[in-house]
Amino acid sequence: MTDFNQLYRKAVLTVAGQKTIENLVRARGWGMAQRFVAGEGPDTAIAAVQELARDGILANLDLLGEFIESPEQCTAFADNVLKVIEAAHAAGVTPYVSIKLSSVGQGKTVNGEDLGLTNARRIIGRATGYGGFVCLDMEDHPRVEQTLAQFRTLVGEYGHDHVGTVLQSYLYRSEADRASLDDLKPNLRIVKGAYLEPETVAMPVKADVDAAYRQLVYAHMKAGNYVNVATHDESIVEDVKMFALAHGIAKDAYEFQMLYGIRRDLQKSLAAAGYRVRAYIPYGRDWYPYFSRRIAERPANVMFVLRGMLKG
Ligand SMILES: Cc1cc2nc3c(=O)[nH]c(=O)nc-3n(C[C@H](O)[C@H](O)[C@H](O)COP(=O)(O)OP(=O)(O)OC[C@H]3O[C@@H](n4cnc5c(N)ncnc54)[C@H](O)[C@@H]3O)c2cc1C
Numbered sequence: 001m002t003d004f005n006q007l008y009r010k011a012v013l014t015v016a017g018q019k020t021i022e023n024l025v026r027a028r029g030w031g032m033a034q035r036f037v038a039g040e041g042p043d044t045a046i047a048a049v050q051e052l053a054r055d056g057i058l059a060n061l062d063l064l065g066e067f068i069e070s071p072e073q074c075t076a077f078a079d080n081v082l083k084v085i086e087a088a089h090a091a092g093v094t095p096y097v098s099i100k101l102s103s104v105g106q107g108k109t110v111n112g113e114d115l116g117l118t119n120a121r122r123i124i125g126r127a128t129g130y131g132g133f134v135c136l137d138m139e140d141h142p143r144v145e146q147t148l149a150q151f152r153t154l155v156g157e158y159g160h161d162h163v164g165t166v167l168q169s170y171l172y173r174s175e176a177d178r179a180s181l182d183d184l185k186p187n188l189r190i191v192k193g194a195y196l197e198p199e200t201v202a203m204p205v206k207a208d209v210d211a212a213y214r215q216l217v218y219a220h221m222k223a224g225n226y227v228n229v230a231t232h233d234e235s236i237v238e239d240v241k242m243f244a245l246a247h248g249i250a251k252d253a254y255e256f257q258m259l260y261g262i263r264r265d266l267q268k269s270l271a272a273a274g275y276r277v278r279a280y281i282p283y284g285r286d287w288y289p290y291f292s293r294r295i296a297e298r299p300a301n302v303m304f305v306l307r308g309m310l311k312g
Contacts, residue, residue: 003207006206012295012302025288025291032291035261036260036261037064037261040283045084046087046088046093049091058096059279059281060097060278060280061088062097062280064284064286065100065284066100066139068103071115074119075104077104077119078122081097081123082122082123084097089130094130095126096133096134096135097123098134099135101136101137101146102143105118106143117154124154125158128162132162133161134162134164135165144177148177151164151186160184164228166190168194169191169193169212169213170197170203171201172203175215178216187226189230190229194296213231217229224253228254229256230256230257232258234263234266251274254276255275256270256277256278257280258278260279260282262294
């Protein structure tokens with residue numbers, strides 16, 4: 001049986017996908033989006049990194065942009081990611097970025113090779129040169145297979161200290177994917193999953209997604225791999241702390257990750273208690289899809305948008 005949370009998420013993402021709503025929110029919503037997005041360019045993003053560093057919170061930079069159409073635009077997008085890597089390095093920050101392979105050309109063949117892979121190599125190569133790290137975000141389910149295959153290729157080339165990826169606990173396939181990647185000793189971010197997915201591939205009941213989340217984290221920890229526990233769910237955060245303690249897993253064998261603008265109080269208190277905490281900092285002009293997913297995660301966020309729209 002589908003539960004309220006899933007129905008709510010589906011309703012918001014369906015409405016947000018309508019062009020008239022998108023145009024309205026795009027025209028009037030930038031002020032509201034700034035609760036979740038650190039400005040439009042590398043400068044504001046790096047300023048956010050430095051501000052979080054004062055609270056002992058690490059950063060993961062994410063240039064917004066999804067489903068970009070032409071190969072030229074994809075390569076231009078990758079060039080902009082290189083710019084933020086350079087800006088981070090120049091500011092004395094070890095570059096840590098996330099990319100969506102769809103934005104750098106996944107699925108488009110140029111010179112006989114997948115453009116996403118070509119551009120990912122440029123980005124990871126540059127970050128690696130500065131001792132940095134690139135995480136391949138996970139998108140909607142039709143992209144999972146290719147993303148994991150490309151991740152395998154890239155870990156082979158750059159090593160698990162420089163490239164990681166994401167598993168979504170709402171997908172039935174994720175535990176099998178985790179096990180199949182184990183030989184790579186991969187650095188994985190575990191999330192619940194943010195896309196509107198059919199019940200044929202994703203669990204419709206939130207309690208099942210939460211249970212699968214814990215199992216993925218625990219299995220990856222027990223296998224001795226580095227885990228990015230990416231959630232704002234405080235009961236999971238507490239359970240993971242207890243699990244690590246009970247299994248003798250050191251605080252530097254995993255980290256908590258949360259989104260910019262969400263549960264900053266929890267981010268600060270975990271960092272103050274000596275846990276590694278990293279905030280995912282999105283920036284850029286193409287904020288609408290990211291913003292819609294954040295609104296869909298929590299009923300109170302819809303009121304925030306409606307109030308913002310009424311204020312105009
Ligand atoms: C660092 C990071 C990276 C991510 N990368 C990906 C990715 O690559 N692919 C992908 O599909 N998904 C990604 N996500 C999103 C993820 O899949 C979830 O949609 C999102 O994290 C909400 O789930 P939750 O684990 O916080 O738990 P929930 O059960 O959804 O929320 C738990 C509690 O957290 C708080 N909360 C959660 N969301 C919000 C919000 N938007 N606004 C205010 N409070 C909120 C509320 O208090 C809520 O009760 C990422 C999330 C994080 C934190």
